[in-house]
Amino acid sequence: MIGCANTENSEHIYNVLDHAGVQYRSDIGIHSSHMGYSMIAMNLAVGVIEPFGAGLWRVNGVVTRPFEPSVEYF
Structure with a gap:
């Protein structure tokens, strides 16, 4: 699974998942997110990525x- 590289958002996602008892690696x-969407489009990864660019x-x-x-974006 792809994730944010050492950012405040990645820590937030890890905390939400940990609180819900979800093991995440x-x-x-x-x-x-452009890089993440590119990798997903090429079937190289799955990910939890910002939803704003998904339509494109x-x-x-x-x-x-x-x-x-639920992961709320801020």
Whole structure:
């Protein structure tokens, strides 16, 4: 799974998942959602990424699904 590379957002996601009892391992850290969406479109990864750019990537085969526990963006 890809995740944010050592940012405040990555710590927030880890805390939300840990609080919900979800085991999470990120093998790849990204610095931009564009890179994450590119990797997902090429079937190289799955990820928890900001939802704002998702619509632009759907034509490239990216599929979005509701995610629980809810991760609020700030």
